[in-house]
Structure formats: structure tokens, C-alpha cells
Amino acid sequence: MSDDETLTHVNVFPGLDVNDYYDLKEMLGDGAFSKVYLAESRNESGGYCAVKIIDKEELNKDEDKMFLVDKEIEIMSQLDHPHIVRLYEVYESKTEVCLVMELAKGGELFDKLLEEGCLSETVAARIITQVLEAVHDLHSRRIVHRDLKPENILFYNNTHASKVLVVDFGLSEYEEELNKESPVCGTATYLAPEVIAQTESNRAQDLWSAGVITYIMLCGYPPFFKESGDKSETKLLRMIVRGKYKFHENFWSHISEEAKHFVSRLMCADPRLRLSVEEALCHPWIVKNRTWNYKDSWLCIVIQSLMYILIFTAVLSLYFIMLTGYFDMQDHLLSRLFQTKDVALNICHSIVSGLETVCTSSLFKLSSMFTFNS
Numbered sequence: 001m002s003d004d005e006t007l008t009h010v011n012v013f014p015g016l017d018v019n020d021y022y023d024l025k026e027m028l029g030d031g032a033f034s035k036v037y038l039a040e041s042r043n044e045s046g047g048y049c050a051v052k053i054i055d056k057e058e059l060n061k062d063e064d065k066m067f068l069v070d071k072e073i074e075i076m077s078q079l080d081h082p083h084i085v086r087l088y089e090v091y092e093s094k095t096e097v098c099l100v101m102e103l104a105k106g107g108e109l110f111d112k113l114l115e116e117g118c119l120s121e122t123v124a125a126r127i128i129t130q131v132l133e134a135v136h137d138l139h140s141r142r143i144v145h146r147d148l149k150p151e152n153i154l155f156y157n158n159t160h161a162s163k164v165l166v167v168d169f170g171l172s173e174y175e176e177e178l179n180k181e182s183p184v185c186g187t188a189t190y191l192a193p194e195v196i197a198q199t200e201s202n203r204a205q206d207l208w209s210a211g212v213i214t215y216i217m218l219c220g221y222p223p224f225f226k227e228s229g230d231k232s233e234t235k236l237l238r239m240i241v242r243g244k245y246k247f248h249e250n251f252w253s254h255i256s257e258e259a260k261h262f263v264s265r266l267m268c269a270d271p272r273l274r275l276s277v278e279e280a281l282c283h284p285w286i287v288k289n290r291t292w293n294y295k296d297s298w299l300c301i302v303i304q305s306l307m308y309i310l311i312f313t314a315v316l317s318l319y320f321i322m323l324t325g326y327f328d329m330q331d332h333l334l335s336r337l338f339q340t341k342d343v344a345l346n347i348c349h350s351i352v353s354g355l356e357t358v359c360t361s362s363l364f365k366l367s368s369m370f371t372f373n374s
């Protein structure tokens, strides 16, 4: 990188130490040549981010692989998409390259799958739609990610409806620079048959990986895996090249035909017959699950909380009225608290009518939503 180089929206600081500007905290994850840390900015406004520290010595052990980091920075610096992690700054010293990135606090999709086994169709579709939107942005710039996998899909935060971000552009490449002899890289489970067989290498490989990720999200296990005792990956790679996999009855019987069709149109061994990212985003399974889901929406949470508050207030008021009646202190207590009995009765009356309005309007919204969805 040249001195004082400024990429699209990324500041590059050659010779500066990232530790002078950020307080590095716990490790968030690591890879072959890098470690990613949670970091807090030392400037007045503060704020958290993720810092990926790439060890230059480790990277260059066998051969000079600095070009990979330069490519990662070059590609990331062009990207500005809600489902792609943002690169803010780059610090470079003699021993390290440090990428300061947007922080994804919610952890990897990989860990969510380990925890939950598999995901519902709605959740799986919502996640893969966001990944496909990120891939659409990449492909429109002729960039191929080449390493899509659950470890590289991160949740932005810990809420149940959190958006996801695609990370790790360490293997990404411009499509025109790919050819069938391009070195096979990435994680075996997600590699497309044509990449392993070295018959073709283009953007279609990202769609195969998206298919494998969807398969895993829906059933909880990968379509191709190493048999126990099989030390090398040769057998696994051969199975992928053959491109034959099953939707095992035990695990797939409850899953819709549309979902299976979506997976099989992505995990199609011939890259020319595979869906493009535009086609995948228009697939009926994606479109169906993209329509607004009332149960997952913030409106549902607001209405529910409002109902609880109103019910609680109504019960409390009723209890209060009954109690004052029981001790025959109605006039005395009410007049002390609200000056007159009428005021108290008016308040109770407005609570009851407020409750009535909210119930009617939520019922109306629900019925109009069902009409809309049908």
C-alpha cells in the first residue's frame, strides 16, 4: 500500500499502531493467518468495532501471500451494503496489517446452528435472502466471494430478528481474474463441484455455497460429509463432484416442497443450470417468506406490551374498586385520592374504553393483515 493512500471510504494509516487508537479487548474469532478482536475506540466519542489483525510473518511463511490481503482490502473498500461488513480503517506496521471493521455482536450463524440444530423455514429464508442480497451486490460489481459458509455469516446483534452480515473477503476475486485453473480454495463442504473438478470457476460457485448453507439451516446437517475414519478429504470432494445428495425422509418430511426445490435449484451440479442470484431472489420460497410476518414484527411486540399494561391497569382498578366497596370506604378514599367519586369513575371508564379501542383496532389490523397475506 502506498503512503497516505485513501480508498473509497476507507482510511489507510501506514506506520501507525492500531493500539494507540483502539483498546483491544477479547478475541471474537480467528482464522488461518488472523485474529479478530473486539475493540473500543480511544477517541472522545468512543464506540466499538472489530479489528482483524493479520500476521504478516505467518502469512508469508511459504510464499509471499501479501497480495491476498491487498485484494481483501481493495475489495472491501468498494463495498457499502447493509448485509456486508464495512471496512473503516487499515493500519499497517512492519509485522501486522490491521483491518478496523463494523462490529457484528450477535455471533456466527455456525454457532446458532450448533445451538439450535436447525432453523424454521421462515428464519432460514430470512437469513439466506439477506445473504443473497449481499451476493447480488458483489456480483453486480463482478466480485465473487468464494468462501460463503455459516462461519462467515454473522448476526449484527443478539435480537431474535437481527440482520446478518457477510464477512471475510480473504478469498474474494474479480470474476474476470478467475478461470478453471484457479487454485481450489475454501472449505470443502461448501465448494462447488466445478471448482473442485477445475472445469469452471465463476460467480455460480457462490450460489452453490448458498444452497449448501440453506440445506444445513433446514435440516441441521451438511449434504456431503466425511465418513468417520476417512482422514483425507478426497472421498468427500469426489462425492461433491458427483453432485448427488438426498433429502432424507426422516429429516426433510416436514419441510415444504418449495424449500426443497429452492435448495435443489441452487445445488445443481451443472453451473449453467444453477439459479443466478437474481433468479434465486425471485424464487417462490424466498418471495413467500419475504412478505411481512406479523408475528416477528415490532408492531406485534408493541401491541402485545400495550395490551399487558392495559389489562394490568384494569385488573388493578377493579381490585381497588372492589376493595373500597368491601370496606365501605368508597366515598372516603376516592374523594381523598381523586377529590370526587366522579373523577375516579371517569378514569375507570376511560381505561375500559381505551382497552376496548386497542382491542378493536388490533383485531381490525389482524383481520386486514390476514386478508392482505391471503
Ligand code: ATP
Binding pocket: 028, 029, 030, 031, 032, 033, 034, 035, 036, 050, 052, 085, 101, 102, 103, 104, 105, 108, 151, 152, 154, 167, 168, 169, 170
Ligand atoms: P478463515 O481463515 O477461516 O477464512 P480469516 O482469517 O479470513 O478466517 P475472518 O473469517 O475474517 O478471518 O474472521 C474470523 C472470525 O472472526 C469470523 O468467523 C468471526 O467469528 C469473527 N469476525 C470476523 N469479522 C468480524 C466482525 N466484523 N465482527 C465480529 N466478529 C467478526
